Amino acid sequence: MPIATVNPANGETLRTFDELGAEGIERRLATATAAFRTYRTTDLPERARLMARAADLLEQDEDAVARTMTTEMGKPLAAARAEAAKCVKAMRWYAGHAEILLADEHPSETEVKDSGASRARVHYRPLGVVLAVMPWNFPLWQVVRFAAPALMAGNTGLLKHASNVPQTALYLEDLFRRAGYPDGCFQTLLVGSGAVEAILRDPRVAAATLTGSEPAGRSVAAVAGEEIKKTVLELGGSDPYVVMPSADIDRAARTAVTARVQNNGQSCIAAKRFIVHTDVYDAFAERFTAGMAALTVGDPMADTTDVGPLASEQGRADLEELVDDAVRRGATALCGGQRPADLPRGWFYTPTVLAGITPDMRIHHEEAFGPVATLYRADSLDEAVALANDTPFGLSSNVWTRDAAEQERFVRDIEAGGVFFNGMTASHPALPFGGVKRSGYGRELSGHGIREFCNVTTVWHGAEPEDGA
Template sequence: PEMSSSEIDEIIKSADIAFNDWKNVGFDERAKLMKNAAAVLNKKKHELAKLMTLEMGKPILQSVAEVEKCAWVCEYYSENAEQFLSDKIIGTDASKSFVCYNPLGVVLAVMPWNFPLWQVFRFAAPGLMAGNAGILKHSSNVSGCAIAIEDIFKEAGFPENLFRSILVKSSKMDKVIEHPLIRAVTLTGSVPAGRSVAAKAGAMLKKTVLELGGSDPYLILDDADVEQASGTCVTARLINGGQSCIAAKRFLIVESVYDEFVELFLEKMKQVKMGDPFDEEYFLGPQASKTLRDELHQQVIKSVDLGAELLLGGEIPELKGAFYPATILANVKKGMPAYDEELFGPVAALIKVKDESEAIQVANDSIFGLGAAVFTEDIVKGEKIVKEKINAGACFVNAFVKSDPRLPFGGVKESGYGRELSEFGIKEFVNIKTVYIK
């Protein structure tokens, strides 16, 4: 049931009271509790995985892996937060000058359904270790996960009310952002959701971090190991049912290897089994809802109407549920949804390019800039391309893009701003304070 405004007000006030004690708790104690959270996650991983699969349809093995990754991020920050936030002496003409990092207070996290635990823990682990409190507004279709996360922190021994979930419609979020005790907002979600939250937070002069959509390009160059690349690309497109901001969306294939790549990619996509997400045999489960599945199908139909060639899939199956098959669109061109928009599902867009320089130009020809990958046997060249020429926040060579607690994660352009994870992520929601002693 949805919470009333007064209930939400009470929760935020309680979180602020908890924060005022928590900010004075030492790193040793914070780290001990965060390690406990990791242990709770590992202990309950099968139960939590089943809840995720039940609520949003993620294949069960991927759900288990997600819980394990949440435990990892808790362990990572329990071990590294103190070092990341230790005072930094800077030599000036003062007798002593340094930078210290103070927590901000209660941070609001607006989170999506596609990775119901991971998206939250990658904010909560650094946020709580930095001394902040957290209020979670989760997607309405994963309310069970939202409550479960609150319970994990309780069971780990964190102070009462330090991390709370609120059940409220997105349309009522302005009031929450306006609350004087909410100091900052982090959002993972769609571009429209990001604009809306950032506009409100901006009006209130509250710091935001936004992790929005992506249309990640995967560049298959003429010297790529096509066998390896095709297999990696199938996984990168279909993981989590293709419902990931950093899934591979656009495949830019140099014409000299185009036919060979397409043949292997098609063969491997055909082999992927779709079915009951609770059955470990299936790599592809349903989409999160029929509405989302139907929107995706419309993008496919419109692309085909505009001249894209359907090589595989593209039809709503007879199966009960929100299923959509592994789908391949070839001959994708600018002006088609498959080129211009994010396809949030198991649909691959193949684009033939003349050479490396056209591949780079097409890769950057997007409103998004989240992830990208380049496949080439020449590692030096691959590194140079991703370092200097691709406009995205996370660029990989010969591997699919994934988040890692040790590395910063985030994008440019309409993929958002700010960074999560690593040392950069924990410093987003602190007061970077200059101290100068004459």
């Protein structure tokens, strides 16, 4: 795939970039390694000052970088601005909390004595150069939620971004440079996916993090496993959105629309499978379908647009295949199910609700990455849980119920990295984020995220001799 900015709203190639060669990669690896040797000793207040400065600069750049994101991958401009603002928030959060999150931990006096020590503590040290392989769908946020904690922990970063968002990738390198970070602390590698293995195998790279597809995660995990290097993987998702009889159906249906079409439906944590108890199925289906059908599809730069184009022509083709397969096998399109006739240019797809889904349909098990929702009827709580878990993925989940006993049952039994009640899944810097099953492993954000790329060091002191001994 060429490294280029291609406007998904019209298919026009706006700018192309040369791929970094072997010499360029070596130069950046050497620079990142040298930077780590000194940056790792920088105290936390200085790291916080640099991160806060980067946040200030990003806040000033919000409109310009939002337009770049929209141009490169098609998200509505308002959503792009919100993404930039969210990055500012996360950067400031880590600048303000890292010292507490990385503070030494002290076992109890009894535990210290039992270990045979006079004193002991747990100390957090950075690992080194971390390679980040990042996707196009949240081209700023996905990177910042890695970079902010990794840099605050004292690591240095190498970014291999998706090939269709090169200008956003280069902006991030420039942002940290302008903030005053030492040369080499954060660098962008304009390389294709074929270059990742050699970079990851380089002994100067200590660890890797990847957000992306399941095949990409398998590839990186396999190489890292051979090299015995730490990885964090955030892969696909097919999140359930469960609606039980006690739910506020109007709110649940309105929120469901946003939960499905956020980022033009191209979000790992977007709700995709809508599992509704039979007692409220008809009411929810009517409201949800009406809300999806009422969305405005069009120019992502326009304030009136709700859903822009998919990021690539191949992405739309993949989505169409899933919908067409389901319809051929008996599913009903309650709305949508085709390209919008009034938008012949660009990679647009009409918001779609499919009902009558059966296990023999590909969309029952595969992730639909676009504005397509699947609707299921459940006769009981047990059936709702079973349907929610009938997926190879386990990123997050949404459950609408006001019954406390039902809530505890869903917390106990849903196989996912998060359970969000009476609202939609969203990431926040203070809360851990990640999944189970084929959605990956490890956690981003919160204290868990900043400690993923730390050497958790036990510091143990033997008994001190008494004076005169």
